[in-house]
Amino acid sequence: MKSRSATMIKAAVSQVLFLLSALLIAGCAGNRPVSAPVQTQDYSEQTYQIGVGDQLQISVWREPELSVAVPVRPDGKVSVPLAGDVLAAGETAESLAAKVAEKLANFVRQPQVTVIVSDPVSRDFQQRVRATGALQTPTSVPFRKGMTVLDLVLLSGGTTPFADANGTQLYRQTKDGVRVYPIRLDDILKKGRLTTNYPLAPSDVVTVPERSF
Numbered sequence: 001m002k003s004r005s006a007t008m009i010k011a012a013v014s015q016v017l018f019l020l021s022a023l024l025i026a027g028c029a030g031n032r033p034v035s036a037p038v039q040t041q042d043y044s045e046q047t048y049q050i051g052v053g054d055q056l057q058i059s060v061w062r063e064p065e066l067s068v069a070v071p072v073r074p075d076g077k078v079s080v081p082l083a084g085d086v087l088a089a090g091e092t093a094e095s096l097a098a099k100v101a102e103k104l105a106n107f108v109r110q111p112q113v114t115v116i117v118s119d120p121v122s123r124d125f126q127q128r129v130r131a132t133g134a135l136q137t138p139t140s141v142p143f144r145k146g147m148t149v150l151d152l153v154l155l156s157g158g159t160t161p162f163a164d165a166n167g168t169q170l171y172r173q174t175k176d177g178v179r180v181y182p183i184r185l186d187d188i189l190k191k192g193r194l195t196t197n198y199p200l201a202p203s204d205v206v207t208v209p210e211r212s213f
Helices: 002-028 093-104 149-155 185-191
Strands: 055-060 068-071 077-080 084-087 113-119 128-133 139-142 168-174 177-183 205-208
Touching: 055 077, 055 093, 068 077, 077 093, 084 093, 093 113, 128 149, 139 149, 149 185, 149 205
Parallel strands: 128 205
Antiparallel strands: 055 068, 055 113, 077 084, 128 139, 168 177, 168 205
């Protein structure tokens, strides 16, 4: 039990580092705030995305020596015979199978690959939302359908006296990379203007900066 708990904690830490790396890369790439996020999907029915620490069973039909049971490493990759290292984090089982098959095609004729997530260790991590920065209590809580930016800020105890509330940003991982959405948090809290009180999605990060004096 202790070993499994340690593994889950290590996987959660790795997931945080992986997410922060993605946010940093997005910032260095010059990501600019964009318009309101479009929500057209029921997140309760969202296809599961593979994460760090997940245990995968990768099977290649009629090629047992290429079939492996592997964990997703902290760098988000898995090692597959002949295919080498393949980025798995952020992929679905179906899309990862396609990536592995594409690499194996250089060695195996028409490879048929199946990926099964045998132990979704990262599921809890992916189903959380986080608030950081100039808040009374920066927090990470389980995502619930219908949650908004305001809900998350209130759960964090509100902003500190040094917060630049109208400079708040929402970071969201999408299939096209990390998107950044501006939040007029001061307008929400003090003026009741809810235009940017966006609904949240699993893995969202809300960051409240401090004022520059």
